[in-house]
Amino acid sequence: MKKNLIIVFTGVIMLLSTINAMAQVNGLQQAENMVIKKGMIKVTILYPGGEGKKFDMDYYTKKHFPLLKTLFGDALKATAIDKGIAGGAPGAPVPFVAVGYLYFDTLADFQNGMKTNGAKIRADVPNYTDIQPVIQISEVLQ
């Protein structure tokens, strides 16, 4: 009787152990997915502010970025969007109303994606802004 109890107890502990191990692997995989790795290519699209300029942040976040993700596919490793709120000095105007970031493993991944999809991407821009963006290609150092 006591022996049976121990066997059941062992079974429960083994099950818990397995669940823990699975959760751990899952947690670490999530962590790895989130890492912006040193050496990655970061394409930054900066939208300078200005009198009478329009920028539809709702469209940018909900329509344009999902479109970019669909078009670039797996080559696009991560994205980010900032909303400009202020300049550095007190009362200074905000330099950029919005900044978008696209992360790729290599510059070729971005360039090949643009060759295929550049026209479609550019065609969507008037749907959210009349600002001519500044485009910066960077390497992630840290």
Added chain:
Amino acid sequence: MKKNLIIVFTGVIMLLSTINAMAQVNGLQQAENMVIKKGMIKVTILYPGGEGKKFDMDYYTKKHFPLLKTLFGDALKATAIDKGIAGGAPGAPVPFVAVGYLYFDTLADFQNGMKTNGAKIRADVPNYTDIQPVIQISEVLQ
């Protein structure tokens, strides 16, 4: 004899289970630390390129950013550094030779840190550049 074996086996499984649980918690904490959360304040410091301008990336990454981390302390939640490599159009000059990012939970965390440490931070700038940076304060949307 068989019963003792089962008890030892149960002990080993319990130990493994505990180790797994500890590793799991650690993994998830690491994941959380890496997350740049929606709503965070992101201070972006952009260094425009230009003929004859100097920028010592080695000093910036190895001395200036560690200084910022020391001065802002726990309020500084994450940092990043980009090295500019190209503009958007083929052959276009790179808009910014370097871009630094500082993440805070609130705008007040950054402002209070600058009140205390602004003079020390500004005094270190001539050690790596003669470029007047563009400073942008943003809210992380995605």
